Amino acid sequence: MSIDLKQFHQAFFDESYEGLDSMEQSLLALSDEDETDPELINTIFRAAHSIKGGSATLGFGEIASFTHVLETLLDEVREGQRKLTAESIDLLLQSCDALRAMVHCLEQETPIDVNDSKPLLDAFEAMLNDSGQSAVSEPQQKEVQKNLDDSDATVISSAQDAITQTFFSGDDGEQNDDHGEKRWKIVFKPEPQILLTGNEPLRIFRELESMGDLEVHAHTDQVPNFDQITLDECFIHWTLFLTSNVDQDEIKSAFDWVLDECDLDITLSESGDDDTVDTDDNVNTETRLQQDHINLDNRGDEITAEDDYGESASDDLEFVRASASVVAAKVIPEKTTAKKPEPSAAKSTSAKAISESKAIADKKVTAPESAQSSTTSIRVGIDKVDNLINLVGELVITQSMLSELGNNFDLEKLERLSHGLEQLKQNTRELQENVMRIRMLPISFAFNRFPRMIRDLSNKTGKKVDLIMSGEQTELDKTVMEQIGDPLVHLVRNAIDHGLEMPEERRAAGKNETGKIHLNAEHKGGNIVIKISDDGRGMDPEKIRAKAVEKGVIDAEAELSVAEIYDLIFEPGFSTAAEVSDLSGRGVGMDVVRRNIKALGGRIEIDSEVGRGTKIYVHLPLTLAILDGQLVRVGREVYIIPLVAIVESLQIKSELVNRVSGNMVLYRLREDNVPIIPIHKEFNIQADNTALDNALLVVVEGEGCKIGLLVDDLLAQQQVVIKSLETNYKRVDGISGATILGDGSVALILDIPGIITNASRSRRRNVSPRAA
Amino acid sequence: MDAIIEVAEINRLDKNDISLEGIDFISGGNQYLTFRLCEEHYGVDILSVTEIRGWDEPTLIPNSPNYVKGVINLRGVIVPILDLRIRFQIGEASYTPTTVVIVLAVKNDRMKCTMGFVVDAVSDVLNANSQDIKSAPSFGGLVAPQYIQGLVNVGADVVTLLNVEQLLKLDDEGLHYE
Structure with missing residues (x-):
């Protein structure tokens, strides 16, 4: 057992996240359809199944037992014994979240929190309980009568286990660990072919022996006659009693390698009583117990009647019923999926397992997003x-x-x-x-979370929302994708929260009751443009303006264009708006959204029409690693201007230069007046040529306006690999990064939006003293 | 791996004539790379030194403090070059063929950073046990106290040991220390 399973953890996490994603998508697809598509159910089932298998192998008992309950339910659906109701889909979706949170906990190596998924599990168990009755007509009915008594006995004893355990364990969900030596009963029934896989039961027993006192009973009743015997098959099964202070997981870990190939049952045996019972009988009871699930369930009620623990036990009634029903449900996969490798890791039928699974943590919805963003591997076609x-x-x-x-x-x-x-x-x-x-992935990776989100939000708000997505195949750099997810979520949530109206309001406004949210992604130039549009109430520039003045974000006299007014909602001060008018909240966190997008080298634009809806455009660079650049020279320094920012390069004609408002120099570019910004002044360096006449001007565009950069010379155009300055230094104003040129020297890449903001800020600084 | 090897002893016979007894550089104490800024001696933990290179004209960083000479390409990594002489206001910053750049790197939980520092000349490697390191007197001096790890007497000279982690931190506070 010396193989370090840790090396597989990351792969398991990745696969789990992927599996959960596909589960979620299929669930959503299911909820949209009237007819249940068996293929979708299968997809969900497969995902749950492989998560369960993986977690059991790697010893993540909490996940395994949780998924097991999930799988049981899904299996019933798959077998057509159960219809998926909207309620159960909701439950399954929530369990996706819970699982994601658990996996996230494991990934972060934080202990899984114990109380949150309990309600989920309870709900599942309640649901399974109902199904117990509906699932009656299974083949083993004839055996039922015969074994009635046996099963009764077992149920009662397991009920007693459950009850005693609950009593002793108190609130902390950690059972038995503290009361010293326990007597574990382990029923180990390997499948005949177990020896073929190189597993030797003797070794397992030896390992168990190292944990404490081991007592082994072999059952040889199934060994055939000598002439029928097959050498490489195992016909023996065992009942073992282990007296030790280890817990169930440790025992289970001894069986890690054979979990798929055996029936394993680990129970805490009540010291003294059933040890003396003929072990053969016991084993049979266990086996039969699995077969007559119907009985177990029906017996649930009787147990309460019989149990002597009085009132205090009534709390545990649910417990017992649950345990019984899980046992019941477990039988189905076994019987129907014949030889399929059965992930029986979670198959500890004892009440212990169930109480354990009840103790699973759930960090709710907070974890999934960050978890997705930290995935470190990439799948490439x-x-x-x-x-x-x-x-x-x-x-x-x-x-x-x-x-x-x-x-x-x-x-x-x-x-x-x-x-x-x-x-x-x-x-x-x-x-x-x-x-x-x-590194490029289709943007559907980022879009896929929205159907779920919109479903939840529309349930919560009561608004009817129709989500349309287009251009999902547009490819985007993985790094950009990871970082754009949260801002997009924010924008979409805003669109629903504040953009779309309630159905009545929409009807009154003569619109379709169901609001539309349209997500679109497309390539435009060197950028990808993501458009989020809604057909809601839109934003009223006048109201925003009034609000901004009230909040002190702008002066009352300030003259702003409509675009500038919309821009105000990204101002940090604006976001504190109280929830009063129909604009409120529009700015919540919007400054963060803009900051994130800017950090990616992108920008965000808003277009809105009162009563018709709002369109938000997010422009992002395709990739962060390489860019097409124009090399320019200023004095002895070479700078790179991103090609996408360049509008045109020209030679200054002195008659087109105008000086206005004190010290601002404008260049008349056709109809536009473009401010001239000499790079050497901006960067405080030496330039060959400081006169404007005949100088070279590179007109660039960013932040919605144009400026002209004065340079000494235009050099080559080439692709450059972006290197970070911040790794070893710090952010430099006006510089977005550095690159290494063909001769090995370093050239800095200009941050055009940064330079524009800088320039306008310094101009304002120059202007304000006069105003004051 | 507890093989204790005789500590190599550095005998300072003359300023430029250093003889080592034995060639083992594994010692009980820490080792420091010492260098000169004008007439003063400084040392840094030798484990943080990644390389020593000659002076190359770096690419200017606009609007940076005067002691930041620019950035260079160090095998594909952009590394800023700082002039310690300007930073500590010691002597004159002249760039001659003997001017060298000591590239220091710190990689720990708190920070991961590589920077080059211009110094007048690299002197030698110094072994110093912790009891040999004395704290600096708290008065005077242009080097801010947070950069100083301690002082070591080497023969007639005093070597100021610098705290590399502080050195690589780009907080501008300590720079204009008076």
Whole structure:
């Protein structure tokens, strides 16, 4: 047992998150349809099943037992014994959240909190309980009568277990750990082929022995006659009694490798009484117990009658019933899914397991989002990888051609050399593009969380919402994707909370009762543009303005364009608006949204029409790692201007230069007046040319306005790899990063929006003293 | 791995003539790389030194403090270069062929950072036990106290040991210390 299972943890976490995502999506799809699509149920079931299997293997008992209950329910649905009601879908969705929170806890290596998922489990158990009756007509009915007595006895004893345990364990959900030596009864029934997988029961027993006093009873009644015996099959099963102070998980861990291939039942045996009973009988009881699930359930009521624990036990009635029903439900997968590897890890049928599973934690909805963002692996389509391999192949060919040329070079080969270099350039570029593409994921990864969110929100608010998504296949860099998720959620939530009206209001306004939220993503230039539009009440610029004045965000006399007014809702001061008017809350957290988007090098725009709805555009760079840049020179320094920001480059004609309002220099660019900002002044460096006449001006656009940057020279255009300045230094105003040029030197990349804000700020600073 | 090796002893015979007894550099005490700023001797923990390189004209960072000379490309990583002489206001910042840059890196839970520091010359490696390190007198001096780990006497000279972690922190507070 020396293999370090830790190495598989990350893979398990990733797969679990993925499984939960697909579960959630299928559940949502189910809730939309009238007919139950068996394929969807299967998807959900598979996801739950593999999470359960994985968690059991890795020893995450809490998740395994929780998923087990889930799976039991799903299995009944799959078998057509149960219809999925809206209520149960809600429950399943909540359990997705709970599971996600648990996995997140494990990932963070924080202990799973014990109380939150309990109501969920209770609800599931209640639901399963009902189904116990509906699931009656299963094949083993004939055995039922015969075994009535036995099962009764077992149920009662397990009920007693449950009750005693509950009594002793108090509130902390940690059972038995403190009262020293316990006597565990372990029923171990391996499947015949267990030896084929290299597992040797003797070794397991040896390990158990190391935990405490072990007493082994072998049951040889199923061993066939000598002539029928198969050498590599195991016909023996065992009942073991372990006296030790270990807990159930530790015992279970001894069976880690064979969980899938055996029936394992670990119970805390009441010291003294049933040890003396013929063990054979006991085992049979256990086996039968699994078969006649119907009985168990029906017996639930009787147990209360019989139990001597009086009033205080009535609390535990539910407990007992639950335990009985879980046992009942467990039988179904076993019988129906024949040889499918049964993840029986959670199959400890004792009350202990159930009380344990009740003690599972749940951090509610807080965890999932952050959990998603911390996923560290990436899934890449095989076609992308194949493409890369092809390209690398070509690169190798080009390289060998070039080195062949270099071997004995003479001038005649010059043409072939330049041809080869051209090819190398082509190869490198393609390779680079393809490598970048690996990081690109369709934006549906970020969009997928919205159907669920909108469903929840519309339930909560009572608004009817129709979500339309388009352009989900638009690809976006993974890093950008991870960071855009939360801002998008915020924007969509705002659109529903504050944009859409209640159904009555909509009807009164002559609109369809169901509001529409449209999410769209598309490529535009070097950017991706995500549009979030609603057909709600829209925003009234006048009201925003009044509010902003009231809040002291702007001066009462300030003249603002409509766009500038909409921009106000992103101001930090605006977000504290009290919940009074129909605008309130629009600004809650919007400053954070804008900050996040800006941090990604993007920007956000709003377009709204009163009564018709609001459109929010989020512009984001496609990738954070590489950009097309224009190299410019100022004095001895080379700077890079992102190509997407450049409107045009021109030579200044002095007659088009105007000086206005003191010290501002404007350049007339057709109809626009563009302020000229000399980089050397902005950056406080030496430049060759400080006169405006005939100087080179690069007109750039950002933050919704244009400026002209005065440079000394325009150099090449090239793609540059963005390197962070902040890793070893700190943020520099006006600089978004650095890159390394072909000669190994460092060049800084200009942050155009930053420069524009800086410039306008310093201008305001210059203006304000005069005003004052 | 508790092999204790005889501590190599540095005998300072002359300013430029240092002889080592034995070549083992594994010692009980900590080792410090010492360097000169003008006429003063300073030392930094040798484990934080990643490399020593010659002076290359770095790329200017606009609107940065005067002691930040710019950034260089250190095998694909952008590393800022600071001039300690300007930062501590010691001597004159001239750039000659012997001017060197000591690249220091700190990587721990609190910070992960690499920076280059311009100094006049690298001197040698100093072994110092913790009891040899004395605290600095609290008066005078242009170097802010948080940068100073302690003083060590080496022969007739005093070496100021610098706290590398503080050195790499870019808080501007300590810089204009009077």
